[in-house]
Amino acid sequence: MTFTDQLRKENDDIFQMIFNHPFVEGIGRGDIDKKAIEHYIKADFEYLNAFMKIYGIALAKSTNRTDIAYFHDKINFILNDEIHPHHNFCDYIGVGYEELQGHPLPPTADHYIKHMMYHAQLGSLGEIVGALLPCPWTYLEIGKELIQTYRPTEEHPFYPWISFYADSRVEKTTNDMRNLLDQYATHISPEEKLRIKDAFRKSCQLELKFWEMAYTLEEWPSQEKVNFT
Ligand SMILES: Cc1ncc(CO)c(N)n1
Numbered sequence: 001m002t003f004t005d006q007l008r009k010e011n012d013d014i015f016q017m018i019f020n021h022p023f024v025e026g027i028g029r030g031d032i033d034k035k036a037i038e039h040y041i042k043a044d045f046e047y048l049n050a051f052m053k054i055y056g057i058a059l060a061k062s063t064n065r066t067d068i069a070y071f072h073d074k075i076n077f078i079l080n081d082e083i084h085p086h087h088n089f090c091d092y093i094g095v096g097y098e099e100l101q102g103h104p105l106p107p108t109a110d111h112y113i114k115h116m117m118y119h120a121q122l123g124s125l126g127e128i129v130g131a132l133l134p135c136p137w138t139y140l141e142i143g144k145e146l147i148q149t150y151r152p153t154e155e156h157p158f159y160p161w162i163s164f165y166a167d168s169r170v171e172k173t174t175n176d177m178r179n180l181l182d183q184y185a186t187h188i189s190p191e192e193k194l195r196i197k198d199a200f201r202k203s204c205q206l207e208l209k210f211w212e213m214a215y216t217l218e219e220w221p222s223q224e225k226v227n228f229t
Pocket residue numbers: 044047048082134135136139207210
């Protein structure tokens with residue numbers, strides 16, 4: 001069993017909770033509260049901005065051209081391709097994408113990006129990848145699960161979203177990241193492996209909580225804004 005097989009197995013409890021989350025099931029059924037989608041997009045636009053910055057840090061810590069090219073491609077993928085599932089949600093709720101950009105992050109999304117940033121700033125390349133990997137991996141499996149369970153056709157309102165994440169490009173992103181981490185894990189200490197496991201599990205938990213954040217329209221206790229950067 002590879003290191004990432006082991007990570008997947010040890011976190012199967014969370015993966016199953018994600019598949020059974022009412023927001024995720026709502027994508028499959030084709031009905032989600034419009035306010036929840038709006039909340040999701042507002043947070044996810046900023047989340048993906050943070051994700052690209054972390055790819056940039058991973059790129060800076062890379063030691064060979066293969067890894068540099070990988071992170072470069074992934075930034076491009078978020079910038080130019082991952083806007084499509086967002087547009088699918090925006091079209092469904094009838095709100096322009098621009099209106100949903102530049103909003104402060106609710107607590108869970110704020111926590112998630114700071115968790116990734118922590119490993120990016122203080123950890124090894126392995127730790128960064130451990131924190132990033134649940135992002136494509138959970139979405140790939142959500143896409144596949146939804147296809148299997150709901151067999152959506154092109155008439156399904158979220159067909160573009162579901163087929164985007166079930167697609168071979170997201171599968172390749174996940175597999176490339178897994179290969180990178182599996183190779184990395186062949187020459188690290190048991191302590192570092194534990195740090196990577198911790199980073200990976202927390203990201204899985206925060207993926208689940210991100211859906212819950214959108215579903216419950218989570219906000220800070222006081223909405224009074226501080227300066228948002
Ligand atoms: C929170 C979150 N996790 C994963 C993805 C997939 O890239 C996303 N768009 N947002």
